[in-house]
Amino acid sequence: MTHPDVLVLGGGIIGLAAARELALRGLRVEVVERLPAGAEASLAAAGMLSPFSETISPGPFLDACRASRDLWGPWVATLEEETGLTVDYDTSGSLLVALNEEDEAELDRALRSARELGEQADEMEIPALRHWVPDITPEARRAVHLTGEHRVDNVQLCAVLALAAQKLGVTIHYDSEVERVERRHPEGTVLVHGRHWRKEARLLVLAAGAWSGLIPELPPLPVRPVRGQVLLLGGVEWPWRGSLRQGHFYAVRRGATGLLIGATVEEAGFDKHNTVEGIEDLLAFTRRLFPGIGRTRLETVWAGLRPGTPDDLPLLGGIPGWPVLAATGHFRNGILLAPWTAREVARLAFAEGEEIPELSPRRFLSGS
Amino acid sequence: MTHPDVLVLGGGIIGLAAARELALRGLRVEVVERLPAGAEASLAAAGMLSPFSETISPGPFLDACRASRDLWGPWVATLEEETGLTVDYDTSGSLLVALNEEDEAELDRALRSARELGEQADEMEIPALRHWVPDITPEARRAVHLTGEHRVDNVQLCAVLALAAQKLGVTIHYDSEVERVERRHPEGTVLVHGRHWRKEARLLVLAAGAWSGLIPELPPLPVRPVRGQVLLLGGVEWPWRGSLRQGHFYAVRRGATGLLIGATVEEAGFDKHNTVEGIEDLLAFTRRLFPGIGRTRLETVWAGLRPGTPDDLPLLGGIPGWPVLAATGHFRNGILLAPWTAREVARLAFAEGEEIPELSPRRFLSGS
Known part of the structure; x- marks a missing residue:
């Protein structure tokens, strides 16, 4: 059995965007998704891309929201080009x-x-x-x-994004619930167990939305x-x-x-x-x-x-002691933040600079 | 190609109940239903069996409602016996x-x-x-x-009724919209044309609910x-x-x-x-x-x-000049009236007595 470099838990917009970005950087990436098809909140959302609608105060999170909003237009254009499909993305405001x-x-x-x-x-x-x-x-x-408040048909977008990721070599395994994860020593890898499968990877990206706190053996994230x-x-x-x-x-x-x-x-x-x-x-x-x-x-x-998270901010960064990057907890801003989060995941995966302290999971996991 | 004795247009509760009743009487019966599966109003209904709830005044229609209500218990028991399935039928009132x-x-x-x-x-x-x-x-x-106001899970009932009819030899053709009907002389039969099929029968039972007035060539019923x-x-x-x-x-x-x-x-x-x-x-x-x-x-x-019909009463009886029995126009009482209507259709098909004038389609088709 071949194993990927990176295994992404969660086939929603965050997981798929991260998977595509990491594949663009040359990594072998696979995605496991609990559902038989599609995703959870990514398909339920209304697709508003509102960087300042939700009483967001100045700081790194607002910066991220605005940066991601600015990434959306080029991102959609690229995805359309990669797939030959179109996405209803609208900048009327x-x-x-x-x-x-x-x-x-x-x-x-x-x-x-x-x-x-x-x-x-x-x-x-x-x-x-x-x-x-x-x-x-x-x-x-x-x-x-x-x-500057745009909107996207997030259902279309997720379908196009999944195809774009697949075209870059990403394999998406639907109907694949994770039962537990395990650290392997001295390899430093992570072994992910499903019901009838297991996969080893150098890095796990945890993008399981509201379910991100429920992965057995991982330190429970406050999602x-x-x-x-x-x-x-x-x-x-x-x-x-x-x-x-x-x-x-x-x-x-x-x-x-x-x-x-x-x-x-x-x-x-x-x-x-x-x-x-x-x-x-x-x-x-x-x-x-x-x-x-x-x-x-x-x-x-x-x-x-x-x-949701205790401070309404995402969890973006490493989980201490594990080869795991969390990219979850986006609350009401998951669609908006997808392209920016994908870049951040890639940046952190390649150890290009530090985590953003306000968004790091360490703010809740300091005891571990 | 073999042809049935009776062709029933409409695979809802009225059509299926009539088909089963006619098959019990020894006729070869087939049902054609426009939808790929299931039926329209028969599945949308709430399943109240209310013989006197809808401001119904004394007369043959009220008699029919009460008679049908009394038939329901034995009818469900028989259908359960014929199929080995159960139906949620409740007589709490x-x-x-x-x-x-x-x-x-x-x-x-x-x-x-x-x-x-x-x-x-x-x-x-x-x-x-x-x-x-x-x-x-x-x-x-x-x-x-x-x-005396009972209720039934009409979705369950329709599934059980379809199976019961099939067990008695009734064939149900789904996904079979009727394009037009044609009288054949001198045979006195009716030829029913679909897109890729046609069927000849001695008798047509028109049980197409709200769509009953739209069968090309038939005198348009005021449904x-x-x-x-x-x-x-x-x-x-x-x-x-x-x-x-x-x-x-x-x-x-x-x-x-x-x-x-x-x-x-x-x-x-x-x-x-x-x-x-x-x-x-x-x-x-x-x-x-x-x-x-x-x-x-x-x-x-x-x-x-x-x-619905102009006087809120069903259309039950022959269409002048055609070998067609209408069993439609039941408005809010289609589920309630199904077992009684099935018996009436059989009674009229075997020419056992007269139509009920208040319910006969002739009240609207006198000019034809």
Whole structure:
């Protein structure tokens, strides 16, 4: 049996992006994914690429978000070229809509901090808003257009990314749950055991999302599932192709006439169901922003589990004592951070400089 | 190519029940179904067997509903015996719950008319209601238990019924849309054309639900689709195994912990989507009756198209000038009326007596 240089645990956007990047650098890479096909949160996400939407304060994490946002355009172009496929990646930006005083204060904060960062942020007059989003509520008081918040069809992207990785020689093993991992001495390798298989590698990349803390024998990373419920509307004919935000929810275009409404943020363990109150909240948001949309098709509902961490920041770096790089805990920013994370994983795998202390798993594993 | 005695158009509960009944009577029967598997409204229904819930007035239709309700128990037992499978058929009854004065008036009407018919209907004290349905709202003022309203898992039933029919020699052709039908003279038979097939039969049974008016060449029956949206909750642990009704909506147990919430009644053509307002209405009903149920799982939503008619009554009987028996237009009562309709189809196929004038298609086709 041949063994790869690197084994990636997790076939979501982070694992696939890292696998492709490492293969580009000349390593033999294999990916193992628990599911029979696809991935978890990477497919459940709405695909907003918002580097400053989630009340992120200045620091290395914000820098990473903005850097990754800037990588997205070239990354998509490269993936399209590598595969001959296309990805619905849109740079229209997002519209922050204010319906009340609280929203207006939030909108002013967003405007100010975007401008401080040198990001483009412009007031949009209500008639223009109504042109772009004909269903917008008459209650809309103000709107701000954030040019630098993009969006991607993450389902398409993951399929294209998997193909791109495979074209570079990456093997993806679906339906392959990891049962435990083992350090091998004196080789310094890691042996990964599945039900009917085992694989040895010089390096393991742990990109198992909300499941990253559950790999037996590895020091348990403090990653927990944070549920997000989403619903998809269909038949929405607007000129606007980007996204909208108000309060804690957003509306993101998907495909030709789709509109994703998301997302709840819930502590519900590994329960991936929708709930009565989750869908109620999403529908209430929908009606607040688009009151006349009652007869619009509700295509489907779903939920996903984001990998949350105690400080809401990713876990990116080595696990002490193990030949393992963690690339997980991206919480609400996994899609956004994928291209940047892939580069970071490659940089750390080739020992090109230090970890970013604020993101290093060592901040939680200091005792080990 | 061999041809059957009877060709049934439509593999829903009505078509399958009729096919089985005719096969029991010794005829060679085949069924053609447009879909690759399964059926339309028969699978979308909630499975309430309510002979007097839908403001039905005395007459042959009410008689049919009650007769069919009485046939259900023996029919299920026979189907289970024929197939060795089991069907979740429940005779707990239904609870009419009053939350306001209007509901109370409706409840009194239901109580009175049930008793006039000799059906059992008993007031249920609120503590008993709370025992059976722990999530019931404190707003519940009164409840009536209608013993004679049963329920069935119609998805299970359709699968078992298809198998029972097949065991009696009925062939079911899925993925077989009918393109047109043709009378053959002087044979007096009917020739049915599909895309890559045609079949001749002495008798055609038209049981195509909401699609029954669209068979080219046949006199168009006045059947139209009436959309019903449904949602399924999961993890509901109540002693109560029957159904509940309040206003125009109902809640029906499904499986071990499921609770179906239905149903809207909408004119939307053949659009089988859910809508924002449809799901809003079902969730609002859910919260009215069960206010503490917010964290309950919302498993899925769907919609189906009932076959409506101008007078809300079925179309059961011959189509003048054609060797065709219509068995369609059952609107909200297709599941309930299946065993009775099957017997009626057999009775009419063997010319045992007259059609029921109130249900005969002739009431709409007198000009032809």
